[in-house]
Amino acid sequence: MDTKLTLKLNQEIIDQAKRYASDKKMSLSRIVEAYLQSLTIDKKDSDFEISPFIRSLATGTKIPTDLDYKKEYSDSLLEKYK
Numbered sequence: 443m444d445t446k447l448t449l450k451l452n453q454e455i456i457d458q459a460k461r462y463a464s465d466k467k468m469s470l471s472r473i474v475e476a477y478l479q480s481l482t483i484d485k486k487d488s489d490f491e492i493s494p495f496i497r498s499l500a501t502g503t504k505i506p507t508d509l510d511y512k513k514e515y516s517d518s519l520l521e522k523y524k
Contacts, residue, residue: 449474459473
């Protein structure tokens with residue numbers, strides 16, 4: 443059953459949200475409903491399932507915050523094409 447809800451929000455936020463909803467071809471009400479549902483849904487009872495491919499990407503390896511990825515990439519290319 444749908445019920446009306448009145449919210450008081452900053453006008454600029456409302457305008458941005460309306461443009462976003464229009465771009466996504468969705469109603470603003472539907473976007474708010476989906477967001478509130480995502481906040482309140484019990485993850486254990488969710489129909490949402492992570493695909494095996496995405497699950498396979500999780501390695502548990504921590505990446506250092508100071509990693510120089512350009513140097514690492516360059517080094518790997520040099521090693522590969524020696």
